[in-house]
Amino acid sequence: MDNDFVPMAVTKKKTKILTPSQIIKKKRDYVELSGAIGASIGKIELGSKIFITGRSYSGKSSFITKVCALMSEHTRVDYNNHEEKGGDAATVIEKMRFAGIDNSFDKKIRFYKAPIESDIEETFGDILSRKNSAGFAVLDSLQHAGVNKKQYINFTSKFCNTRRKKIVAFISHWQKNDFVLHVKHDCDIKLEVMHYVVYVESRMSGATNKPIVLWEDGAKKAWGKKYKQVIEGKYWPGKK
Numbered sequence: 001m002d003n004d005f006v007p008m009a010v011t012k013k014k015t016k017i018l019t020p021s022q023i024i025k026k027k028r029d030y031v032e033l034s035g036a037i038g039a040s041i042g043k044i045e046l047g048s049k050i051f052i053t054g055r056s057y058s059g060k061s062s063f064i065t066k067v068c069a070l071m072s073e074h075t076r077v078d079y080n081n082h083e084e085k086g087g088d089a090a091t092v093i094e095k096m097r098f099a100g101i102d103n104s105f106d107k108k109i110r111f112y113k114a115p116i117e118s119d120i121e122e123t124f125g126d127i128l129s130r131k132n133s134a135g136f137a138v139l140d141s142l143q144h145a146g147v148n149k150k151q152y153i154n155f156t157s158k159f160c161n162t163r164r165k166k167i168v169a170f171i172s173h174w175q176k177n178d179f180v181l182h183v184k185h186d187c188d189i190k191l192e193v194m195h196y197v198v199y200v201e202s203r204m205s206g207a208t209n210k211p212i213v214l215w216e217d218g219a220k221k222a223w224g225k226k227y228k229q230v231i232e233g234k235y236w237p238g239k240k
Contacts, residue, residue, distance in 0.1 A: 026162075028045055028046075029045070029046045029165065030044060030045055030046065031043070031044045031046065031071065031074045031075070031135075031136075031167065032044070033067070033070040033071065033073075034070060034073070035070070036210075036212055036213075037066070037067065037070060037212055038070070039208055039210065040198075040200045040202070040207065040208050040209060040210045040211075040212050041200060041202045041204055041207055042202050042204030042205050042206040042207030042208070043204055043205045043206050044167060044189070044204055045188075045204065045205075046135070046165035046166075046167060047160050047161050047162055047164070047165045047166065047167065048160065048167050048187075048188040048189065048204070049156060049160050049167075049168055049169075049170065049186060049187040049188055049189075050167065050169040050170065050187055050188070050189040050190075050191065051170055051172065051183055051184045051186075051187035051189070052064055052169055052170070052171045052172070052191045052192075053171070053172045053173070053174060053175075053180075053191075053192055053193070054174060054192060054193030054194055055194065058193045058194050058195060058196065059193050059195075059196040059197075059198075059214040059215060059218075060171065060193040061095055061140070061171075062094075062095045062098045062099070062214060063191075063193055063214055064138060064140070064169060064171060065079075065092075065095040065096060065098065065099040065101065066098065066099040066100075066214075067169070068099065068109055068136070068138065069099040069100055069101050069105070069109070071135075071136040071167075072105060072108035072109050072136075075134065075135030076107075076108060076109075076110070076132075076133070076134040076135060076136075077108060077109040077110070077134055077135075077138075078109075078110050078112070078128070078133070078134035078136070078137040078138070079109065079110065079111045079112075079137075079138045079140065080112060080113065080114050080124050080137065080138060080139050080140065080145070081111055081112070081113055081138075081140050082113055082139075082140060082141060082145045083140055083144050085113075086111060086112055086113030087111025087113070088111070092111070110134070112127075114126075115145070115146075116145055116146070116147050116151050116155065117151060124137075124139065124145075124155070125155060125159070128159055128164075128166060134166075135165065135166060135167065136168075136169070137159075137167075137168050137169070138168075138169045138171065139168065139169070139170050139171065140171040141170075141171045141172055141173055142170055142171065142172045142179075142180070142183065143172065143173045143175070148179065149179050149182060152170075152182075152183060155168075156168065156186070170183055170187065172184075188202070188203050188204065189201070189202045189203070189204060190202075192236075193214075194237070195218070195219055195222035195223050196214045196215040196216075196218040196219040196222060197211050197212065197213055197214065197219050197223070197230055197231065198211060198212040198214065199236045199239070211230060211231050211232075211233055211236075213231055219231075
């Protein structure tokens with residue numbers, strides 16, 4: 001019996017190497033949202049990742065629903081909702097009203113609940129892999145969907161790139177563990193919602209990073225004397 005078995009060599013996928021001129025000259029595609037949100041965030045390059053966090057009852061879900069409405073002017077939108085009956089809860093109706101979403105958006109925005117990994121159910125990745133699938137997708141939330149670091153890396157590597165060009169927003173609970181911090185630092189746009197104001201940290205071209213007011217009366221009441229400093233970008237808890 002021959003014991004000198006030699007395993008077949010595995011051919012590794014080559015690393016794509018770019019030169020400065022290739023990066024500079026490359027044609028890029030962007031989405032420019034209208035209004036105060038678009039001005040603050042800037043031109044969003046296709047394939048970008050967005051991180052959104054905030055405490056409960058801060059206006060976080062209403063804000064992302066408004067972003068969905070604005071995004072639907074440019075591309076189909078998928079909202080993978082693991083927190084509100086897959087988007088079929090009465091609480092979602094009020095958020096849609098806030099964002100101006102009605103029956104006319106039926107072909108623009110879809111709500112569902114899909115797992116990140118499954119052997120028996122259609123996954124989030126399966127849906128986004130279809131022909132003519134959404135260009136903008138939301139995962140709400142990282143915690144309720146049970147996403148781990150490896151799954152996050154695999155998902156974003158597959159979809160948030162120059163070939164697939166998916167813009168994906170990841171919503172997180174108000175946590176600061178290692179995984180959440182990893183996602184935050186990895187994303188191109190970081191949005192923190194507190195007391196009906198959104199603090200913006202965006203790398204996008206033309207971004208003003210000006211705080212976004214979601215509900216003026218509520219924000220004034222919640223922030224009190226700090227309100228003016230907050231909306232002028234001069235004060236935010238935990239920021240110097």
